[in-house]
Amino acid sequence: QVQLVESGGGLVQAGGSLRLSCAASGHIFSGSSMGWFRQAPGKEREFVARIKWSDGSTLYVDSVKGRFTISRDGAKNTVYLQMNSLKPEDTAVYYCARKTMGLGVRASDYDYWGQGTRVTVSS
Numbered sequence: 001q002v003q004l005v006e007s008g009g010g011l012v013q014a015g016g017s018l019r020l021s022c023a024a025s026g027h028i029f030s031g032s033s034m035g036w037f038r039q040a041p042g043k044e045r046e047f048v049a050r051i052k053w054s055d056g057s058t059l060y061v062d063s064v065k066g067r068f069t070i071s072r073d074g075a076k077n078t079v080y081l082q083m084n085s086l087k088p089e090d091t092a093v094y095y096c097a098r099k100t101m102g103l104g105v106r107a108s109d110y111d112y113w114g115q116g117t118r119v120t121v122s123s
Helices: none
Strands: 004-007 010-013 018-024 033-039 046-052 058-060 068-073 078-083 092-099 117-122
Touching: 004 092, 018 033, 018 092, 018 117, 033 068, 033 078, 046 068, 046 078, 058 068
Parallel strands: 010 117
Antiparallel strands: 004 018, 018 078, 033 046, 033 092, 046 058, 068 078, 092 117
16 A cells, blocks of 8 residues: 655745655655645646656646756655745645656546645745
């Protein structure tokens, strides 16, 4: 059973930074990818970033390019999302997800989800 546990959310002022972590239990196959999604109140869950486990290649939604960085630590089975220059519109619950094989940007592409961590950015 795969479990994903996020941490690192909180309250931060606009322009500040946070680093989210997602610890995964079980083996992560090289063909897997890990993603971060977010869901703001009253909105649909949206793709933020993903990383291919085998080679670390990444993809970001345009709104976070240059501000957010996704990375992984294979030894710790952990994925990170470094968020800099945060804006109030980044406020959301952030979810970590795993796609067992291949790549994807849709929430429906992913097989396992964490419980989410809340990020609030004040203006």
